[in-house]
Amino acid sequence: MNDERWYFNGVDATTGGYLEAPMSPGDVLEMLRSRPWRPEAKAMVPGFEARSLTESGWGAVFPRGPEGVDPALREALRPLLDHRQEQAAACKEIRYRELELRRGEDLDGFLVRHGRGPGPVHPDRLPYYLLLVGDPAALPFGFQTGLDVQHAVGRLCFDTLEDYHAYACAVVRAETEGGGRDRLLDLFAPRHPDDPATELSSDHLIAPLAERLEGDLEGWRLRRTFGEDATRQALSGLFEGVAGRPALLFTASHGTGFPCGHPDQRERQGALLCQDWPGPVESRGPTPPEWSFAAADLSARADVAGLIAFCFACYGAGTPAQDDYTHRNDWKPRQLAPQDFVARLPQRLLARGALAVIGHLERAWSQSFLWQGTAQVDVFESVLKLLLDGWPVGGAMEYFNQRYAELATRLTTELNRTLTGATVDAREVTRLWTAHNDARGYVVAGDPAVRVNVTR
Structure with a gap:
């Protein structure tokens, strides 16, 4: 792909188009000049074990x-x-x-x-x-x-x-009470026609992640549901345990979005857009609910007790009232919702017995796994491996915070240079910004001390 613009995850369910129009690196740099950045890190003092x-x-x-x-x-x-x-x-x-x-x-x-x-x-x-x-x-x-x-x-x-x-x-x-789910890790990832966002996530997140994990999963089984197979019906089957009860489910997709105050926003914002969506070229008008998986689509047959899910999708964990990413020096933040709210799908999964759902507040960014044209999935791989090794969910998420701290330090340096009049590479600042915000946006819905629940 020779297009120099940045494509962002997320599809507007009322139009069938992208939530955010593609932007040039220069436009993103202008957006950043007024934003404060504070690098931070996360750890306990020496002598304490995070697994205990x-x-x-x-x-x-x-x-x-x-x-x-x-x-x-x-x-x-x-x-x-x-x-x-x-x-x-x-x-x-x-x-x-x-x-x-x-x-x-x-x-x-x-x-x-x-x-x-x-x-x-x-x-x-x-x-x-x-x-x-x-x-x-x-x-x-x-x-x-x-x-x-x-x-x-x-x-x-x-x-x-x-x-x-x-x-x-x-x-x-x-x-x-013992028991538990199957030692099965499910990866679910649509790939839509004419859609750079899911092309990137398929080629640079899901494919390398599957390849790395498959060779290093002692005692576990990896199952792929990719591309044409990643339909809404297939995802429903994963939740129902039709062919096995996965202990850990990882999805990578668009999340649906709605205008502020839309009647469907509270119930379907962050729903997982499945392969049923024909892509941005063929999609015309509002996106039918049948193309995505929302809380209401979790059937009575769903068997999610003990499940941990990790959903890479815009608004997958929740939506803030205001958009922090689109204002410039003299702009007011865009209103995304009447008030902050937690996404309905994780709520429904937890109420039905799932232990935790890892998701994203606001939009998710492909830059978290793509660095200068090369797949960089170490953070995702590390989190999943710790989860499979029995770490508490909150402790396993440490890798995202470490990545955030590194990126925040580098981004602060570049932005400070712009304040002194120095010339900076707009593409490099854009890359740092998108990766930084994505790393900070991941949160845990559920008790951070829960662990993967498997049959011993």
């Missing part, structure tokens, strides 16, 4: 309302809270915490109140694994991603107390 909750600690963060924390919410999660307390407080009681984010409190205020500043985590001050309990109106996305820089963070957000309780019970069952 007894050493690393576990805590839940509840939003504090005018009358305190909702006692019914705590009670709904009681099975999980008691289970984690038994594990994390086995040596020191302080390594299990039930915490509160006070009204109007920001991340820095929260950390300072608990004896924390910038730097590595000490589990005797604040646990490494932290589960946010509540929606982003009370526990903002910015709080979540900022906290995740040093800690291993996940979020639970449901509409009903019954769903919170169902998830809590599902985790306890998976970790105490």
Whole structure:
């Protein structure tokens, strides 16, 4: 492909076209000049093991309302809270915490109140694994991603107390009652005609990832559902366990998007666009629901108890109210949604018994796996291998945070040069920017301490 423009993942379900028009590197550079960048890293102090909750600690963060924390919410999660307390407080009681984010409190205020500043985590001050309990109106996305820089963070957000309780019970069952899912890793990836975005993800993410993993999966089986086979019906079959119950599912696709306030936005934003979509040239008008997989498409036959899913897709984990990526010096951020919200598909999967869903806030970027024309899948490979090796989800996600820290440092250097009038390579800055934002956008829906649940 000789096209110098940058193509972004995500398809507008109301038009059938891309969510974001292709942009030149120069346009992206102009967008960046007003944006602040702060490089950070994530780690615990020496002497603590991330795979052990007894050493690393576990805590839940509840939003504090005018009358305190909702006692019914705590009670709904009681099975999980008691289970984690038994594990994390086995040596020191302080390594299990039930915490509160006070009204109007920001991340820095929260950390300072608990004896924390910038730097590595000490589990005797604040646990490494932290589960946010509540929606982003009370526990903002910015709080979540900022906290995740040093800690291993996940979020639970449901509409009903019954769903919170169902998830809590599902985790306890998976970790105490034996059994488990098949030692099967499923890779699912559509490749649409005339679509540079899925051409890139197919050739430079999925294909090399499958090749690397297949030769290094002792005791595991790898199954591919690619291209023409990656239909909505096929994905439904994976969730139903028609030909095996995968312990880990990785998908790479477009995520559907909708205009701010559209009637379908809350229910279908971030739905996984399957091979049924004919591509941007042949697609005319609104995208029918039958071309994508959303929460409503999870059938009564779905068997997702104990599943961990990793979905590379725009808005796959949630949507912020405002778009941070399109404003220039004198622009206001574009309104993406009436308010921040968590994607419905991960919510539905967790309520049905899945342990965790890794997904993306905002748009996902192909630059995270493509570097100067070469596939770079080390981060994805490393995360998946740690998951298959039994690491907690939040600990395995460390690689994305390390990548973010490296990219943030390099990007800051380049942007500071532009402020002094130095000439910079617009394509290089664009490459750093897209990779940086993609690495920071990945979050965990569910308890960050859960692990792949397999038959022993």
